Amino acid sequence: MGRQIAPRSVRIGISSCLLGENVRYDGDHRRDRFITGTLSAYFEFVPVCPEMAIGLGVPRDPIRLVGKPGAIRVVGMADCEMDLTDQLRSFGIQTAQRLKDISGYIFKSKSPSCGPQRVKLYPEDENTAPSNDGIGQYAQAVMEYQPNLPVEEDGRLNDLVLTENFIERVFTYKRWQYLRQSVVTVARLIDFHTRHKLAILAHDQVAYAKLGKLVADAGNRELQRVADEYVHGLMKTLRRPATRKNHTNVLQHIQGYLKVDLDRDDKAEMVDVINQYRLGRVPLIVPITLLKHHLRKHPNPYIDGQVYLNPHPAELMLRNLI
Numbered sequence: 001m002g003r004q005i006a007p008r009s010v011r012i013g014i015s016s017c018l019l020g021e022n023v024r025y026d027g028d029h030r031r032d033r034f035i036t037g038t039l040s041a042y043f044e045f046v047p048v049c050p051e052m053a054i055g056l057g058v059p060r061d062p063i064r065l066v067g068k069p070g071a072i073r074v075v076g077m078a079d080c081e082m083d084l085t086d087q088l089r090s091f092g093i094q095t096a097q098r099l100k101d102i103s104g105y106i107f108k109s110k111s112p113s114c115g116p117q118r119v120k121l122y123p124e125d126e127n128t129a130p131s132n133d134g135i136g137q138y139a140q141a142v143m144e145y146q147p148n149l150p151v152e153e154d155g156r157l158n159d160l161v162l163t164e165n166f167i168e169r170v171f172t173y174k175r176w177q178y179l180r181q182s183v184v185t186v187a188r189l190i191d192f193h194t195r196h197k198l199a200i201l202a203h204d205q206v207a208y209a210k211l212g213k214l215v216a217d218a219g220n221r222e223l224q225r226v227a228d229e230y231v232h233g234l235m236k237t238l239r240r241p242a243t244r245k246n247h248t249n250v251l252q253h254i255q256g257y258l259k260v261d262l263d264r265d266d267k268a269e270m271v272d273v274i275n276q277y278r279l280g281r282v283p284l285i286v287p288i289t290l291l292k293h294h295l296r297k298h299p300n301p302y303i304d305g306q307v308y309l310n311p312h313p314a315e316l317m318l319r320n321l322i
């Protein structure tokens, strides 16, 4: 098994206003109770307000995105000559360089600085309606500089599936960062991949096969390049939330390892519980708990080592409602 991840050892970048800091243009904040309550017990948040950092005070004139995708500028709402694009982008790059140890980032949605997607974008032609095709320019610079970093925005964390997905990605990335602290060898890469196999399978069967092939060929190629391709493929794969169908497939796969150990009644119960999950009648935690119960009595080194069974702290109860 890999190194244990201690509570609050995982650092996550965050838009300062989400923690309740009065840094918005109007002196207000956007404290998010789920973040400041539940998540803060498990993560060390690193607050950043890019607009304050580049010298804008509180209160300040609001800003907005103008242009088209690929050619976006951040300008003052009242004064379009005030162009902050370069300042926000270079501060984003500096921050991404400085915070190499963060394992995720929670951005404030809809902000022309921090919004990671779907930010209101005003065309140059004032007669055309704005679209939601903009990206906050600070957030875009951070994401370009650290393309594998798990990111999410506050609004999407109201969705349980997306929250579970984000936290799973954060812990996976943290385990990868631990691996990169030591010398990456073919054996360590294989071990890392082996432990994540079923987690990957729950997201995408095709990517599962591709990543397996990449690791199997690792000894024949430059290892640094393989490691870079691997983490990029892994984090991209995990971005797509695992479906109920794929989870069911993985649960049945694990059940297969127990088939010679369980008696007829236990087998029937296991099949029934997995089926109840497939039909959406019980949450994921139910079949997982039953599988773990049987695995304690009938250990299997390969399955016991699977991150899939313990992807994040159980106390977060992220699998209790999905």
Ligand code: SF4
Binding pocket: 015, 016, 017, 018, 023, 024, 025, 048, 049, 050, 051, 052, 108, 111, 113, 114
């Ligand atoms: S959204 Fe970003 S720039 Fe705006 S107040 Fe929050 S942290 Fe500052």
